[in-house]
Amino acid sequence: MMNELEQALVEKYDIHFEDEHLLLEALTQANYLNEHPEEKGDDYQRLEFLGDAVMQQSTAVYLFKRYPDWDEGRLTELRISMVQTRSFAALSRELHLDRYIRLGRGEELSGARQRDSLLEDIWEAFIGALFLDQGQAVVMDFLDKILFAKIDEGFFDQFVDYKSKLQEYLQQDGPVVIKYDKLDEKTLANNDQIFTVEVAVNDEKLAIGKGKSTKSAEKDAARTAYQQLVQTK
Amino acid sequence: MMNELEQALVEKYDIHFEDEHLLLEALTQANYLNEHPEEKGDDYQRLEFLGDAVMQQSTAVYLFKRYPDWDEGRLTELRISMVQTRSFAALSRELHLDRYIRLGRGEELSGARQRDSLLEDIWEAFIGALFLDQGQAVVMDFLDKILFAKIDEGFFDQFVDYKSKLQEYLQQDGPVVIKYDKLDEKTLANNDQIFTVEVAVNDEKLAIGKGKSTKSAEKDAARTAYQQLVQTK
Structure with missing residues (x-):
C-alpha cells in the first residue's frame, strides 16, 4: 500500500522519502494504534502540530514575495482561502492520502476517511513529515507544484464568500x-x-x-x- | 538613532543587517508616512504579515524537536504562551525597538509607543525583516538566544492561567x-x-x-x- 504512495511521490513530484516511518506516522490515527498494540510508533498528531505551522509560513513567504504590491489585507485574505480545511482536504484527496490512512475501526465505520476535518489533519501531518525528512526547500518546491500553482487557476475562489x-x-x-x-x-x-x-x-x-x-x-x-x-x- | 540599534544587534546578537531599509520599514508606522510624504518606502504591515508566520513556524519547529515526548496538546499550550501579544511586546522592549519606531503624531500623543499591541506588531515586522535579510537559520539562532532560552527561566508561566x-x-x-x-x-x-x-x-x-x-x-x-x-x- 505505502509503496504505491511512495512511488507516486517519486514519479509525480520527485520526492524520495528517506525515513518511511515518518510517512507512516503521518498517516496513522490514534485509535488504530490502540487496536494494534503490537505496532510501535506514534499517531499523526505531533506531525500535524508541526505541519500546520509549516503551511502557514510557507504560504506567507510565497505570497509576500509573489505580490510585492499587495497590502497585508489582500495577502491575508488569499492566505486564509488557501490555508483552510476544504483546501487541505482537497490536496489530501489529490495525493490520494485518504487511501493510505490507518484508521481505527469506529472511525472507519463512521465515515471519517472521507471527512474534510480528518483529511485536513492528515495533510498537515504529511507536510510536517516532509519538512522533517527533506527540509524547507523541498516543501516549498512541492507546494509550488501542488498548491501555489492553483492560484492562477482561480482554485481558491470557491472558498471565498x-x-x-x-x-x-x-x-x-x-x-x-x-x-x-x-x-x-x-x-x-x-x-x-x-x-x-x-x-x-x-x-x-x-x-x-x-x-x-x-x-x-x-x-x-x-x-x-x-x-x-x-x-x- | 538607527545606528544605535544596528550596533546593539551586532554586539549582542552578531546580527549584521545587509539592507537597512528593511529594518527601517519594520519600524515605520503608516501615519508617519502620511505626515512625511517626502519619505519613500512602506510601513511595517507587510513585514508583520510575514513575521507573524515566521514566528509560528520557528517556535513550532523548536518545540517539536526539543520535546520529543510531549503530545501536541502540551506543545500547543507552550507555543500559545510564547507566541502572543505580551510575550512579543516584552521582546520588543528587551531589544529597545520601542525607541526607534517612527510613529504618526496622533499615535505618539495617545501613548501608542508603549502599547503592547503596537510592540507586538513591531516585533513581528522586525522578525519578517530579519528573515528576508538573513534567512531562516539566522532567525532560529537569534530566537534561540532571545526567546527559547526563556523557557528554562519559566518566563512564559506569567502568560498562562x-x-x-x-x-x-x-x-x-x-x-x-x-x-x-x-x-x-x-x-x-x-x-x-x-x-x-x-x-x-x-x-x-x-x-x-x-x-x-x-x-x-x-x-x-x-x-x-x-x-x-x-x-x-
Missing part, C-alpha cells in the same frame, strides 16, 4: 443599495442552463457574472466587481 | 471541589509579604505555592499541581 466581501467593501463609508439582476437565462444543447447576472450599487452597474445557477452567477458577478474595485483602489 | 488549566484538567471526568487554603503569611525584613497556599482537590492535597500576594501564591500552587499531574499522566 465574494458577495459578503463586496458588501463589506461597498459599505465602508455607510449603507448602500446592492442589487443583483438577472439579465439572461439560456438552455444549452446538453440541457445545462447558463444564467447571466448583473450587480449594481446605488443603480451604478459594477460587473456581470455567469453561472449554472442564479446563485453561482451572482457570486461570479460579485467576484469580478470586488476584484476590479480592489485593484483600482 | 494555571488556575483555569488545573480546573479544566481535574474536571475532565466530572465536577470536583478544588480548594485553595492559606497556610502561612510572613512579613520579611524589607516589609514584603510572603504568602503560602495549598491547593487540594476533593480534600486530597496536591501542591503548595508561594507568592507576594494570595493570588500569586494560589497561581504558583496551581502551576505546580498542574505540571505534576501532566508529567505523571
